[in-house]
Amino acid sequence: MGLARHVVCAMSGGVDSSVAALLLKRRGYSVTGVFMKNWDSLDERGVCSTEKDCEDAYRVCQALDIPFHQVSYVKEYWNEVFSNLLREYEKGRTPNPDILCNKHIKFNHFHKYAIHTLGADAMATGHYARTSQEDEEVFQQQHTAPPPTLFRNRFEVRNPVRLHKGADLLKDQTFFLSQISQDALRQTMFPLAGLTKDFVKKMAAEAGFHHVLKKKESMGICFIGERHFEEFILEVRSPFVEGDNLTDCFISYLEPKPGNFVSIEDGTVMGKHKGWFTLTLGQRARIGGQRDAWFVVDKDVTTGDVFVAPTTNHPALFRDMLRTDRFHWVAIDPPPELARVHMMECHFRFIHQMPLVPCTVTLNMDGSLWICLSKPIRALTPGQFAVLYKGDECLGSGKIMQLGPTEYTLQKSRENFVPAAPNKERPTPEPAS
Numbered sequence: 001m002g003l004a005r006h007v008v009c010a011m012s013g014g015v016d017s018s019v020a021a022l023l024l025k026r027r028g029y030s031v032t033g034v035f036m037k038n039w040d041s042l043d044e045r046g047v048c049s050t051e052k053d054c055e056d057a058y059r060v061c062q063a064l065d066i067p068f069h070q071v072s073y074v075k076e077y078w079n080e081v082f083s084n085l086l087r088e089y090e091k092g093r094t095p096n097p098d099i100l101c102n103k104h105i106k107f108n109h110f111h112k113y114a115i116h117t118l119g120a121d122a123m124a125t126g127h128y129a130r131t132s133q134e135d136e137e138v139f140q141q142q143h144t145a146p147p148p149t150l151f152r153n154r155f156e157v158r159n160p161v162r163l164h165k166g167a168d169l170l171k172d173q174t175f176f177l178s179q180i181s182q183d184a185l186r187q188t189m190f191p192l193a194g195l196t197k198d199f200v201k202k203m204a205a206e207a208g209f210h211h212v213l214k215k216k217e218s219m220g221i222c223f224i225g226e227r228h229f230e231e232f233i234l235e236v237r238s239p240f241v242e243g244d245n246l247t248d249c250f251i252s253y254l255e256p257k258p259g260n261f262v263s264i265e266d267g268t269v270m271g272k273h274k275g276w277f278t279l280t281l282g283q284r285a286r287i288g289g290q291r292d293a294w295f296v297v298d299k300d301v302t303t304g305d306v307f308v309a310p311t312t313n314h315p316a317l318f319r320d321m322l323r324t325d326r327f328h329w330v331a332i333d334p335p336p337e338l339a340r341v342h343m344m345e346c347h348f349r350f351i352h353q354m355p356l357v358p359c360t361v362t363l364n365m366d367g368s369l370w371i372c373l374s375k376p377i378r379a380l381t382p383g384q385f386a387v388l389y390k391g392d393e394c395l396g397s398g399k400i401m402q403l404g405p406t407e408y409t410l411q412k413s414r415e416n417f418v419p420a421a422p423n424k425e426r427p428t429p430e431p432a433s
């Protein structure tokens with residue numbers, strides 16, 4: 001029997017990645033745990049949670065008797081995720097840093113570090129997701145139970161690897177993985193693929209990982225943590241990175257751009273806002289002096305006007321059509337069915353865990369998609385990702401760049417519709433008496 005395959009497990013100091021490392025070890029892999037540091041300032045409680053998380057990950061590695069490393073992607077996170085986030089806000093869009101972080105950091109820089117620097121055969125994370133390779137391995141395990149050294153298909157796979165929802169549908173994280181590359185996915189293992197969160201917690205307790213079990217689920221902006229977003233984004237901090245550290249040089253992340261809240265119904269100025277960056281379509285607008293709730297339906301980045309509607313389900317918030325940028329297909333670009341007829345039926349979501357909506361997609365020449373939804377949905381938001389599914393497979397995603405008309409604009413255009421003049425040649429029918 002040859003040497004056990006080497007797997008580098010991304011360890012956050014949380015319960016999921018700790019159990020992922022435990023499972024890999026039990027399955028006979030040679031495992032190395034690696035903690036990533038991507039942000040290095042204090043959160044709003046003045047706590048630098050990174051150090052504590054790193055120590056927690058280290059303690060799990062000690063308990064499992066596996067090597068531990070720490071890497072810093074502070075600079076890369078700043079340049080490829082955070083700057084991108086700021087640019088998107090400046091364009092009036094609402095970005096998704098979690099999807100960008102997986103694409104650029106975990107499944108790019110970290111993947112390369114695991115494979116090329118540490119010489120691993122694969123990387124692993126504690127995400128709740130499954131790949132088509134995991135299915136083949138489970139099948140082999142059940143039927144022939146080969147030692148991990150003989151799992152040749154994972155490392156010498158030829159067919160495209162597909163991304164599927166994990167067994168715990170409530171925890172499914174494929175939405176956040178929808179932009180990762182095929183190269184990275186081919187060399188990734190999701191040891192929690194077939195498990196539920198409850199079972200994972202039970203395993204952590206049995207293994208004695210009490211220090212990670214006590215922790216809260218990670219919330220807030222990926223790696224930046226829980227923040228009051230509006231205050232954070234206008235916070236006085238440095239945009240410069242020196243070596244691996246951010247330097248403090250008192251300017252804000254985004255320059256505040258105040259403007260007016262304008263009623264969509266009659267153009268009345270309802271009040272003032274501090275800046276449109278942090279206002280997202282569909283959110284409740286806090287307008288001073290207004291007793292009723294108003295909701296953001298549109299922004300004009302040139303004038304700074306933010307258009308608001310008086311009810312949460314106002315027709316100006318509903319649309320059934322959107323266009324993406326060049327769509328990222330996880331397995332096959334584009335799927336054969338779409339390549340053949342340029343149209344495909346599948347399912348859509350743009351918010352993690354929102355119910356899937358049936359849709360028809362049309363492929364454009366530049367690789368972007370038009371997506372027509374089976375029903376209008378509320379607050380489709382430019383900058384968010386349109387993620388597509390077929391059955392339990394996550395096909396990939398594209399950034400929402402353009403929206404179709406709202407129900408409200410359609411109604412308005414119908415109101416203003418002037419019927420064509422009656423045909424003079426033909427007599428107008430008499431009303432029935």
Ligand SMILES: Nc1ncnc2c1ncn2[C@@H]1O[C@H](COP(=O)(O)OP(=O)(O)OP(=O)(O)O)[C@@H](O)[C@H]1O
Nearest residue numbers: 010011012014015016017034035036125126127218
């Ligand atoms: N700082 C980090 N260093 C190394 N890997 C990380 C780090 N943060 C997240 N990961 C990896 O990404 C996976 C998903 O992280 P995320 O924060 O989205 O989920 P989570 O359910 O809170 O995971 P966990 O319980 O492991 O913290 C983790 O399980 C881990 O493998």
